Amino acid sequence: MRIVIIGFRGQLGNDIAESFGSDGDNEVLEISGPDIAQPGDTTCDITDRDQLFDTVRPFGPDRIFNCAAFTQVDACENDADSAFMVNVVGVVNIADLAKECESELIHFSTDYVFNGKKDEPYTEDDAPDPLNIYGASKLAGELALKRRLQKHFLFRVSGLYGVAGSLSKGDNFVETMIRLGKEKGSVRVVADQRLAPTFTADLAEKVIEVADTGKYGLYHLAASGDCSWFEFAKEIFSLTGMEVDCGPQSTAESGRKANRPPYSVLSSKKLDELGIKPIRHWREGLADYLKRKGHI
Numbered sequence: 001m002r003i004v005i006i007g008f009r010g011q012l013g014n015d016i017a018e019s020f021g022s023d024g025d026n027e028v029l030e031i032s033g034p035d036i037a038q039p040g041d042t043t044c045d046i047t048d049r050d051q052l053f054d055t056v057r058p059f060g061p062d063r064i065f066n067c068a069a070f071t072q073v074d075a076c077e078n079d080a081d082s083a084f085m086v087n088v089v090g091v092v093n094i095a096d097l098a099k100e101c102e103s104e105l106i107h108f109s110t111d112y113v114f115n116g117k118k119d120e121p122y123t124e125d126d127a128p129d130p131l132n133i134y135g136a137s138k139l140a141g142e143l144a145l146k147r148r149l150q151k152h153f154l155f156r157v158s159g160l161y162g163v164a165g166s167l168s169k170g171d172n173f174v175e176t177m178i179r180l181g182k183e184k185g186s187v188r189v190v191a192d193q194r195l196a197p198t199f200t201a202d203l204a205e206k207v208i209e210v211a212d213t214g215k216y217g218l219y220h221l222a223a224s225g226d227c228s229w230f231e232f233a234k235e236i237f238s239l240t241g242m243e244v245d246c247g248p249q250s251t252a253e254s255g256r257k258a259n260r261p262p263y264s265v266l267s268s269k270k271l272d273e274l275g276i277k278p279i280r281h282w283r284e285g286l287a288d289y290l291k292r293k294g295h296i
C-alpha cells in the first residue's frame with residue numbers, strides 16, 4: 001500500500017509514522033508542516049492547494065493520514081482565520097486530493113466539538129455544539145470532509161500526549177507537569193473538566209486496526225476510563241515519585257482564553273461492532289509513556 005502521512009512531526013503523526021517504520025509491505029511518504037520541518041523533510045502547507053497536489057499526486061497514494069491541524073486551542077480564539085484555513089480549507093484540499101487520487105483519507109477531530117453538558121460518555125450520535133473557535137473549526141472540517149469524500153475515516157480523539165511531544169504547542173501536558181513540578185515544586189491544575197487522556201502510540205495502533213476493516217465512517221477513539229486534568233497530574237507525580245504540591249483549581253481560576261467543555265469523555269463503544277477491543281485504561285497508557293520517555 002502507498003501511504004502518505006501529513007503532519008508526521010506532530011504528536012500523533014509521529015506515532016502513525018512509527019507504526020509503519022519497519023513495515024516492508026508499504027511505501028510511505030512522510031510530510032511535515034511548514035514551521036517545524038527538519039533538514040531533509042518533505043514539507044507542505046496544506047492550505048496551499050497547488051503545493052499539496054504537486055507534492056502528493058506523483059506518489060499515487062492509496063491511503064492518506066491527515067495529522068496536520070491548528071491545535072493551539074487558546075491561540076485559535078485570537079486567530080480564527082488561521083484556525084479555519086488550516087482546519088477547514090486544509091481539509092477540503094486534502095479531501096479533494098484523495099478523491100482525485102482515488103485514495104482513502106483518515107482524518108482526526110476532537111472531543112471539543114461537544115459542549116460538555118452530558119455526564120456520560122459522548123457517542124457518535126450525540127449532537128456537536130462547540131464552545132470555542134478551535135472546536136468550531138474542527139467541526140466545520142468534519143462537515144466539509146463528509147460532503148466531499150465518501151472513502152474516509154473520521155476519528156474524534158481526546159487529550160493527546162505522545163513521545164514526540166507537541167512541537168507546535170511547546171510541549172504536551174505530561175512534560176509540562178513534570179517541568180513545572182521540578183521548577184516550582186507546586187502546581188494548580190484544573191479539576192472541573194473530565195476527559196479521557198490518550199497516549200498517541202495506543203491511538204495510532206487502534207486507528208490502523210480500524211482502518212484495515214475498510215468500514216468507513218465516524219469513530220470516537222480514546223483511552224478507557226476518565227479523569228480530570230487534576231487527577232491526571234496527580235497520577236503523573238505519583239508514578240514518577242515526584243514530591244509536588246499538586247492542588248485543584250477551577251476552569252475560571254485557570255484564566256484560559258478559550259471556553260472548554262466540563263465533560264468531554266468519548267465512548268469508543270462503536271469499536272465493539274467491529275470486534276475491536278477498546279484502548280487500554282489511561283493509567284496504563286500513561287505508565288507506558290513515562291517508561292518510554294525514561295521518567296520511570
Ligand SMILES: NC(=O)c1ccc[n+]([C@@H]2O[C@H](COP(=O)([O-])OP(=O)(O)OC[C@H]3O[C@@H](n4cnc5c(N)ncnc54)[C@H](OP(=O)(O)O)[C@@H]3O)[C@@H](O)[C@H]2O)c1
Nearest residue numbers: 010011012033034035036045046068069071108110159160
Ligand atoms: N493534542 C490534543 O490533545 C488533541 C485533542 C483532540 C484532537 N486532536 C486532533 O488530533 C490531531 C493530531 O493532533 P496532535 O496533537 O498530534 O497535533 P500537533 O502535535 O500539534 O501537530 C500538528 C501538526 O500539524 C502541522 N501543521 C499545522 N499547520 C499546518 C499546515 N498549514 N500545513 C501543514 N501542516 C501543518 C504542524 O506542523 P508545523 O508546526 O510545521 O506547521 C504539526 O506538525 C489533530 O487533528 C488535532 O486537532 C488533538
